[in-house]
Amino acid sequence: MSEGAGRKLDRTNWPIAAAMIQYPGVLPDGRTTQDQSAEEWSATLADVADAGFTELDPTDGWLRIADLEPSRLGEFMGVVASHRLTIPAISTARKNLIDPSLGEAHLAYGHRVLDTAATIGAGAVSFGFFGPLTDAQRQALWFWTVEGERNPTDAGTWSLAVERLRDLGRHAADLGLEISLEMYEDTLIGTADGAVRFVTDVDLPNVKINADIGNLIRLHRPVEHWQVMMEKIAPFAGFWHVKNYTRIEDETTGAIMTAPAPLEFGTINYRTAIRMALAHGFRSPFLVEHYGGDGLSVSATNRDYLRRILPRPETTA
Known part of the structure; x- marks a missing residue:
């Protein structure tokens, strides 16, 4: 179920x-990364390998691998392997699953991402x-200093979100x-309390919280203390985006x-923060x-x- 399973x-x-x-x-010439050649992908991934990484997340703001034709996906994975990289997890970004106009399309895309991940x-x-x-956010030096879109907070929106995540969660469970x-x-999961309530309502063991509390700590407004947030979300932590401010x-x-x-x-x-999650059995990848x-x-x-603070081999259960 997670990268560390087994x-x-x-x-x-x-x-x-x-x-x-x-x-x-x-790209500057107007093309997208979807149209790049294998050689161009390789030039980018060479940076990642040269930085000492053995894993990457293609992150669909850069490349939507779920929308590559099978032959092109094979080509991309060949490039990944040529740099001795692996992909333990995939992130979707800014594909709001409850967007009034695009939510259904984003849901369909989410299912393609799950199939591709498998x-x-x-x-x-x-x-x-x-x-x-x-x-306004794109024009700002730091986009998080400008208020962006907000999710509706009505009961119907909440129910729709829970329904769509259960749909994705069951598909994901079928794929392991x-x-x-x-x-x-x-967003509906813009606070620790909201995130815990949401995954509890979804009620699937493979649907967890990406505890990216850096997204909240960076805001120029009052926010809950990071340690209080972690106390709430640590039992539900999954694939985790980590950054700091x-x-x-x-x-x-x-x-x-x-x-x-x-x-x-x-x-x-x-x-x-990580020790708090480990105490609750966290075994998922980091980004x-x-x-x-x-x-x-x-x-x-x-x-x-992270390599310095994660458990030593001799202390791993």
Whole structure:
């Protein structure tokens, strides 16, 4: 069901994938990565391998592998293998499963992603209820400083979301896959309480929470303390996007400022957060992310930090 099912995981072999958020899906010449040649894909994945990664998540903002023709998917996986990389999990991004206009299309796409994950040997897929960036967000230096779209909060929307996740969850279970739901502000799972309530309502053991609390800590507004959030969501943690931010709160003026930071230097103490999840049996892959600067290199630093704090081989049960 998860990447670690059936084998012992420790700091030496825990799947820690590179995100591809540093690479655009639309190229300067107007083509998309869907149209690139194997050689062009290889040039990009060479960066990932050169950064020391052995796993990647193609991240569909870069490449929608579920929409590649079988021959092209085989071509892509050949490139992945040529760089000695594997894909332990796949993330979908900004494909809101309850979007009023595109939700049904995104649901159908989600089923294709699950089938593709099973085909290539990935063990988990991340889904969410957040949509595309607004024009104002795209123009901002940091998009999270500008308010984006909000999910409706009525009972009908909640029921529709639960129904669609059960649909995906049952399909995933048939394929032996885990689903994780990405926490994101102003969505149905934009708080720890909301995320726990949602997965509890879905009530499938393979549907878990992507505890991407970095998405919330970075907001320039009051948010729940990261440790309080983790206490709530740790029992439900699955495939996990990890990133960190420095967060400054001025109690005298109410001003809040944040900026991206490597995992070990930000506000969230990931040594503690991960141990909380491990105590509840967490055995899913990690995805390391970073916005700004050379995000791939910072992600590699984040990977190395995780390797230092994950369980030693001799202490793995």
